[in-house]
Amino acid sequence: MIAETVCSAVSAAGLGIAVVTAYRRRFLAAARIAAYALVPVGLVMTGLVGWLAHTAFxxxxxxxxxxxxxxxxxxxxxxxxxxxxxxxxxxxxxRTEAVAPGSSAPSLGGSSAASLGAGSRPAKGSAAPRPTGSAAPTDDFSDIEAILKKHGI
The missing domain is CATH 1.20.5 (Single alpha-helices involved in coiled-coils or other helix-helix interfaces)
Known part of the structure; x- marks a missing residue:
């Protein structure tokens, strides 16, 4: 009974606001407010409000x-x-798939003490030999050089 009265009051207030909004010539907003205002009365008329109030207690x-x-x-x-x-x-x-059971230590690619001999060291000016599998730095920049030459730079 109280829930129905509250819903009716909310609907009446909403319809009043819709009338004031329509008086200010904002008809689209007034129609939208009226639609929202009619929802509580519709819920009361379907009996949903009474069911919800009964369920809540x-x-x-x-x-x-x-x-x-x-x-x-x-x-x-x-x-x-x-x-x-x-x-x-x-x-x-x-974890079991990531480690190969028969693998050895990883290769570092440069010269190691075993390949140079016991007491020998590379000369200061010489660089370590490059691995044969990787491209030389000139090959890496050849496409960039071609683009620069194309544009005259």
């Missing part, structure tokens, strides 16, 4: 909401545990 309804919350927590908790287990299993398989 019902201990059985609140117990049902509590059970729904508990069920949601159980679903979320089990999903989190599944994700954690799947993450650990994936991390464990990545």
């Amino acid at each position: 019902s201990p059985t309804a609140w117990a049902g909401f509590g059970l729904l919350g508990a069920a949601w927590l159980l679903f979320a908790g089990t999903r989190a545990v599944e994700r954690r287990r799947a993450g650990r299993a994936a991390a464990g398989s990545e």
Whole structure:
């Protein structure tokens, strides 16, 4: 009974605001305000407001909401545990696949003490030999040089 009275008062106030807005020649805004103002009366007439008011003060309804919350927590908790287990299993398989069982120490590419001999050192002016698999620096910049020559730079 109180909820229906409050909804009716809100609708009446909204329709009053719509009339004032229409008086100021803002008809589109007035129509929109009137539409919003009619929603509470429509909810009262359908009986939805009474059902909601009855549900809000019902201990059985609140117990049902509590059970729904508990069920949601159980679903979320089990999903989190599944994700954690799947993450650990994936991390464990990545670790075993990343390391090759018969691999040796990585090659550093430059000259090492074993290849130079026991007491020999490279000369100060000489650079370490380049690996044959990589391109020389002149090859790396050849396309850039071609672009610069094309533009006359």
